[in-house]
Amino acid sequence: MLDTKVIINEKNKVLDMLEKRNLKAEKENLKDFEKLYNERNQLLQEVEQHKHNRNIQSKKIGELKSKGQSIEKLSKEMKDLGEKIKGLDEKVRQIDEKSKTILLNIPNLLDQDVPVGPDATYNKVIREWGQRPEFKFKIRQHWEIAEKADIIDFKRATKLAGSRFALYKGEGAKLERALINFMLDVHLKEHRYIEFIPPFMVNSKTMTGTGQLPKFKDDLFKVQDFDYYLVPTAEVPLTNIHADEILEEKQLPLYYTAFTPCFRSEAGSWGKDTRGLIRQHQFNKVELVKIVKPDQSEQELEKLVNEAEKILQYLNIAYRVVCLSTGDTGFSSSKTYDIEVWLPGQKAYREISSCSNCRDFQARRANIKYRNKDTGNVELVHTLNGSGLAVGRTFIAILENFQKEDGSFSIPDKLKKYL
């Protein structure tokens, strides 16, 4: 959520952002918002004047009554005033509702240094790491390797649930679990994160806090007849832990991590990545969330990416870091780095982590603040999140990068003690 004052006073900034995000159609909403804002202010001044009068007169009635004097005439007047106030209050409420809806659907402002372009082809490669493996035999896809090793049963997963689900079996289940523990250990011991196991279902307020609702409800799974949604990422519960709180400055920065399954409807991606583990309705992820002081968020984003990269470095798998273009940057983010891992089967780099600085966008939605010790004022915190990493895709990367001619694969040294 953007600051109302920015939308009103720095409208060009917001228009520029919508242009760069390739969302020209949403510009109309800004005009509506401005109109509603002015209307609201006018009504507010009117109704507050009436309320002021009521407060004064009510006090007077109290005094008259205690002296035993008649209050009938005044009483009648006040009753009419009360009705008037009620009507105006209702009008203000309706305007608030409308403008809130608009506000909740406007994406975050973008950082100055985000590469400008309407889509992912404008993403900018920041750095590459590692040696891509060369194979002298016919390269296999991860699902071929997994099925040969009997560690994932896609067919029976479909029987149990449907398409886009996997049934990990035997050594496969063990490898997945090893990866989770390995990742968590690195972040806990080397990066000083605090581990959580959050609810895997959250309510709509929480989903709104991080920006999944109201705009992206089609991407979510909702539990029938309850105000529960399956989490699409642990970013949602972790970031909202301190919703509606005022933190002390000395508590910051907060580094939170959690392993959770993630549930996504993948609406709109029919036909994409239909085979294998790449795109599932349910996948495991270790998530990193930071809650920091505003002047720290830029450097914390760089650190966050490094922390996620560390996992692939330890596993010795080639990857590159890209900065997403203005058109590809997510709704809540002001700047996003993706880590893309090399997948020999696809001969392509594929996203394995997405690290975003959301600045005060989520903090304003979720109402997360801290007391600035210097100014004594209450200010919004900045929030960041990143995958550290997507476990299923790391599983794929291991199978494909460490495959052998006979169709088997080897395990990176760092992981061996977890198996």
Place this chain on the structure above:
RNA sequence: GGAGAGAUGGCCGAGCGGACGAAGGCGGCGGUCUUGAAAACCGCUGAUGGUUAUGCCAUCCGGGGGUUCGAAUCCCUCUCUCUCCGCCA
């Protein structure tokens, strides 16, 4: 699932329909004292919005609604928490 109790500021906790944005305590901040610290003492210490802005105004006592000239206080309703009984991984 049945019966009952409760939700008040950063925390604890008081609050007969007008005195209440709210006693008291703790914590925090500033000061006196001290070589320094502690103790003691004194003072200050909520948020949001509006504004003609060192000020003023409005709103907020779990959420929503009602009664009333006026609600933290009375009524309805929802959510959550706690206690007892039952069931259960």
